[in-house]
Amino acid sequence: METSSSSPVKPRRKDKDEDKFRIGATVAFIVVIIGIGVPMWWRTTTVYRVNLPSTEILSLSETPIKTAVQVAIYTQQPIRGQLLIAELQSAFSDNEIWSVEFKQLSSTPKTQEAHTPAALEKLLLEENVQSVGDFMFIEWPKLQEELLLTTERSALMRSDTPSNKIAQLLHAKILQTYRINQILSTDERMGAKSEAPQPAYDVIVSVLNPKPRLTHAKWNIAMAVKTYIEPWLAKVSGVSNYTVRSQWKYRVAIEADIKQVRDQSKLGRHYALQESALPHLLTSIAQNLSASTTDKPAINLVVYIPPCHIAPLHIYNSKDQRLTRNNVDAFISPPWGGFIIANPPEHVCLAATSDQQAIAYHVSTTDNMQVMLDQLHKLLDISSELQMEGVKVVDIEQLEPRRWEYEAYLRRTAIRHISTASSTLQSLIKLLDQISYIVIDDEVGAAITNSYADILAAKAALLEHRLADASVLAKRAFVASERGFFDASLLAQLYFPDEQKYAIYIPLFLPIMVPVLSSFNMLRSVLQARRKEKQS
Incomplete structure (x- = not known):
């Protein structure tokens, strides 16, 4: 009887010891696979992306590009100058593109002694410092044409030239509003747009x-x-x-x-x-x-x-x-x-x-x-070919282009670079949102971020009457946006999308997960058996 009563106890202890080792091995296996393997796989297959100001870039179009310009007017009679400025301010008051400041130049004994329009123009340009992109209208009574554009930042006007003719010249030749509208417009019916100048x-x-x-x-x-x-x-x-x-x-x-x-x-x-x-x-x-x-x-x-x-x-x-x-x-x-x-x-x-x-x-x-x-x-695209009735342009007698013509080109190019860079960045952000497996490394991220910062700085420079600075910043923003958009690293993983990633790794991990799932079933059976044993 004693032999029969003591023999069942030893196998039970042996089974319990084996269950302990089996449970420990199973838990260790699960921890290694799920706790270490899966996170490591997820980390190593995650596409690297630098944080970008995506929301701010997509909202770039909400802030319009507006340019400040100063236009000086000299007349022999101050009353006529005040009247012209009042009418011109009214004509440009609600303009969405231009912020034009009209300045009246006072007559001095030296200007009254000038006997030729060239001498008067030279004297006024020397006495009144102009910034890049500024312009000046100088009245000369004996002028044959209504307006005569010189090679500098100035135009001679006749005493009977009305303000609407001056505004028309500003829009057509100096500011070239029609061409700026073509650059900023999203309507394809505005005509063909030329590409932005390359660096x-x-x-x-x-x-x-x-x-x-x-x-x-x-x-x-x-x-x-x-x-x-x-x-x-x-x-x-x-x-x-x-x-x-x-x-x-x-x-x-x-x-x-x-x-x-x-x-x-x-x-x-x-x-x-x-x-x-x-x-x-x-x-x-x-x-x-x-x-x-x-x-x-x-x-x-x-x-x-x-x-x-x-x-x-x-x-x-x-x-x-x-x-x-x-x-x-x-x-x-x-x-x-x-x-x-x-x-x-x-x-x-x-x-x-x-x-x-x-x-x-x-x-x-x-x-x-x-x-x-x-x-x-x-x-x-520097020359201005638009003809206006009653307006004559002085022939170029020097190698360099007309100053007002070149600065109009600078202004137009700065706006084009800002517009093109903004469109490029917005297109890139939309593309990155649609395709999640495109890599954005540090170099591309820096190019995008720098381009965005230069766009904001260029817009501010245009509005602050700093055309030369705006031109440099806009060009830099354009170059950075092109470099970021066409960087070869963006194509590095286009051939390996998420669908292919799962298609390749699931057959690899599935055989490993089968024993893991079986181990979960074994753990459940062992725990249920222990629970019943305690209850009995």
Whole structure:
């Protein structure tokens, strides 16, 4: 009897010890898998994202871009000046884009002694310090036109010029309100919008001479570029930096239909190049021009010297009207560049047609460089082509552009950079909200944050009458926004979205989780058995 009563006790203790070890092992396994493994997996597969001011960036459009401008007015009669200022203030009082401050300049003994408008303009500009973007109207009674725009920050006006004409000039030429509206408008019907100026460009000046043996054209193009193009670009480098180089290209023929036209010249003919064929012409020569060696966009300035068997060559429109202006045939194709046809002199081609020895000649530097500078005005979108009745613009007599024209370009470009940078950041934030597995590293986050801060600073500078500072800040904001939007790191995990992450890791973890779940079932059974044992 004793043997039978003592034998069942030992197995029960053994079972209890085994249950303890089994429970301990199961709990340790669960803690390692769920407490350490799952958080570690979740941490290592989480996409890294820097905190961004997303809400603030999306609300950038709620604060409009407004620019402060100071306009000074000088009249010989103070009463007329007060009246003009009162009417102009009324015209600009409710403007959403401009905050214009009108200032009356008082007459002094020196100004009354000025006998020419140029002397009066020089005196007033010296006595009244202007900031970048300011403007001044100077009354001169004997003026033929209602308004005469000078090359400085000033315009001469006649004594009978009304305030609405001054306001019209401010909107159309000085402030260029219609173009600012195009930049700020979200309505596609406002017309095509040009791209924001890039921070750097390559300017490539090419001279094409298809028949160098027959056309002995001589031209020190490198010296011409250093004398004309480089100084001019240095004056407009406030928005973009320019790298200039020149080159000669030989045996580059244009591929376009050319028609012979009889005329009264000594040669008895010239050749017509149809305006509709110009795009094909550019396509045919573009492949022969060496491309930019950097990733900067290129501006091509081409001077084509036609051989005498197709010279002189002139451009005609669809109505068979010759488009030669000032004895020059040229055209531009934004943003690619400009094209100039430099026809050889008549006596050179007369000698060539008479089978005489080819005559060497020099290409006119002045004529071609003046045309090239005019093309750069238009390609860089600096020139103001809008014509107004009763308004005349003084011709440019110096290399640099008109001061008011360039500062209007600065103002317009600053607003364009702010608008473009804001749109870029908002698009990026919306994209990041939609695609959660895009990585935002520290460098991209810094670019976005810095761009946002520069946008706010540029807006404040425009409103505080600091156009030069606003231009620098707006350009910096634009560059940072582009760098953040097109950074290659944003694409690092686009090929590995959350769906693929779960599809790959679930088959890996599922076999491990099966014993974990079985262990939970075993724990439940052991605990229930112990509870029943205690109750019994």
